[in-house]
Amino acid sequence: MSNQLLKDERIFPTPEILHEALVEAYPAYAQFLNMLSESFTGMSFDWRYYKDGKAWLGKGSAGKKTVFWFSVWEGFFKVSFYFTEKTQPGVMNLEISEELKTQSRNAAMVGKLIPLIFDVSEESQLKDLITVMKYKAALK
Secondary structure (H helix, E strand, O other): OOOEOOOOOOOOOOHHHHHHHHHHHHHHHHHHHHHHHHHOOOEEEEEEEEOOOOEEEEEEEEOOEEEEEEEEEOOEEEEEEEEOOOOHHHHHHOOOOHHHHHHHHHOOOEOOEEEEEEEEOOHHHHHHHHHHHHHHHHOO
16 A cells, blocks of 8 residues: 655645655656646646645646645555536546546445546556546536
């Protein structure tokens, strides 16, 4: 089991800190940020320390809507999306891997939400991630 990183409230996740934490997954993170700025007008990505989880999390927002949550782990980063019972079926219509569709279909609900979580360690995983992100950002 991997450990979540960025647990020290006093250490803001600068590019240097993230490079040190992500190591070989850092190029995927850099490409993720690049795709975020190129593909999403009006999307913000902000870091905040959350006392309940005792870790720094990134939050991707479009206006007031949270599109995704971002966390850093040993050797990879997670990008988490949460869908309602009404919006989750749309994930099945996306051009993403069958593995992700199965993960979404079989996910245990978190409250009233259905999670879809990407563990990203290499750039090849970003295509499906961006597809889901575009879907989530477009939801009303």
